[in-house]
Amino acid sequence: MVDASQDAAAPFVDFQDVWLAYNEELLRANHFAVEAIDLKVRRGEFIAIVGPSGCGKSTFMKLTTGLKMPSMGKIRIDGQNVTGPLKISGMAFQAPSLLPWRTTVDNVLLPLEIVEPYRSNFKAKRKEYVERARKLLQKVGLAGYEDKFPWQLSGGMQQRASICRALIHEPKMLLLDEP
Ligand SMILES: Nc1ncnc2c1ncn2[C@@H]1O[C@H](COP(=O)(O)OP(=O)(O)O)[C@@H](O)[C@H]1O
Ligand SMILES: [Mg+2]
Known part of the structure; x- marks a missing residue:
């Protein structure tokens, strides 16, 4: 079995076409807080996200730490699918x-x-x-x-x-x- 967390080449943070609407009503209205995020961050890498107020920076972090689940798309952290708040x-x-x-x-x-x-x-x-x-x-x-x-x-x-x-x-x- 391959343990992705041991694979140094695998991205540590992996966003695949991630969208988030904050609730059902916003989702039905196609009103997304973040849209189509594709992003990979390697182990040991440091990134900064810069953008105007309301562009989705805090939302991105809530998704990355598992505090929010995406409406669409997939998030993997350290080789695991994110299913809830992350201890790591x-x-x-x-x-x-x-x-x-x-x-x-x-x-x-x-x-x-x-x-x-x-x-x-x-x-x-x-x-x-x-x-x-x-x-x-x-x-x-x-x-x-x-x-x-x-x-x-x-x-x-x-x-x-x-x-x-x-x-x-x-x-x-x-x-x-x-x-
Ligand atoms: N709890 C929430 N319910 C509904 N919409 C929200 C909520 N939090 C943030 N939003 C909306 O999501 C978008 C992105 O917000 P946010 O991630 O806080 O932006 P930033 O951190 O870049 O200022 C904004 O349009 C904001 O109004
Ligand atoms: Mg913010």
Whole structure:
């Protein structure tokens, strides 16, 4: 059996004629948020998508991370058909979307409380994970803000914390929406 994820030549991200209408009504009206995307991204490659507001950048990222399913076409990531939210991806959203009742470090830890295999051993490994989160926060210049709440941080600082949250589970694929 050929394991496509081991095939270095296979594209890591593979969009084949992908269209998305956000709901049934828009689909019936042939109103698509993105149309006919054909795109291949190789392992280790870095790409940037530039375009005017409303052109579909955020929609593209939701499709790539499996948060939205295409209305038509096929998406393969790391050799697998995308059928739902991807564990191997990290995403920083356009709005920082930190939980206001959690401190910065607890916001960064959130994916580890949700994504397996971290979820199962979260309690046992909490100390190690907190250490990892604090290191990431220091790396982006947020030392001293780890135990503050999001509303005590500037917009840019919140965005940096949200990038740490996207990195905490060491994703194979990182998506940054207007970071
Ligand atoms: N939840 C939604 N429901 C319906 N239409 C949406 C939704 N989100 C985005 N759209 C539409 O999809 C198109 C692309 O939006 P988006 O991907 O957010 O663009 P960008 O990130 O490039 O500014 C726009 O026409 C927008 O109005
Ligand atoms: Mg956007």
